[in-house]
Amino acid sequence: MTVRYGVPGISARPTWFPAPAVARTAPLGATKKPLPLIIDSDPGLDDALAIGLACARPELDLLAVTTVGGNADVRHCTENALRLLHRYGRDDVPVAEGAAGAILGEVIRAPEIHGVSGIGNTVLDPSPNAARAEGAVELIASILRSHPEKVAIAPVGPLTNIALLIRLHPELVDRIAHLSIMGGSIGEGNKTVSAEFNIYADPEAADVVFRSGIQITMMGLDVTHQALLDGAAVERLRKTDTASGGVAADLVDFALARERAWYDAPAAAIHDAVAVAHLAIGDLVSVAEYHVEVDVTHGPARGRTVCEGYPRRLARSGQVVNAQVGIHLDPKRFEDVLVDAYARLP
């Protein structure tokens, strides 16, 4: 008896439309011409690895790390960003603090996943730097205003800062080369059945961003759940024999402990690193085209990224594609990319 789609003896077409892979629109950094990049984050275990990856890859020119409340209180996220950059040997990269929480609605946190501090039980040496006084939005704005090239932004936390940037500095929107966002999901969520954490944390901000017209790649759970590291990967990180590799190993170990306890699962998804890796490696992530709309109602679907990729419905509704969405990556290659990055860091 053939069992397909989970029902013995019945083969039904899937309910989701598998939009085909298309050529990427996201810019791609190159060692000879590194891509100017700002990471907006809520460090955060996987944020920490995304920042490390950006520091290590020669294809990327990390200009700043800004913080937003999400996984932890924003003051923890800011201190973590400063200390992580210090650990990675990048005290040259400025940090600025942004919104403590959503513009509307409840402020949500994820201490059960990332620990109250945001980086598990890891204690990093203090940074010699302090966060910039102007704050996240104004630091991003000043970089967009002054940089000779358009600048890519990788938002890997709630999108509050990015929405505020769009509303406070609409004249700078065209200086943003691309938004490589970790957030959302074509399928189900993780914070709720409908919504992924970053979007659920501030759906109104996400709605502003997805309606902005800025070129977007959305790395949702569909692809980030393929970006898995397991115990063997942790050992590979430790065997890089770098202090940064040891920190990354500890952070992933903390995430693995929860995965094992909650789901009896052997691996943890390093969501945020996918959004950064896509800007440095051209063929790691496959993407497809969707119209993405954020549900900002206050019902059970709040924070859902409604992803329409079916051409006939798009044509019928008049909706236009406003994002590329990650659909596939090779997990082994992803692991190699992270281990290689941490072997390069101090």
Ligand code: RIB
């Ligand atoms: O849903 C995963 C996202 O939420 C990641 O950015 C993780 O850091 C958390 O912020």
Ligand code: CA
């Ligand atoms: Ca994050």
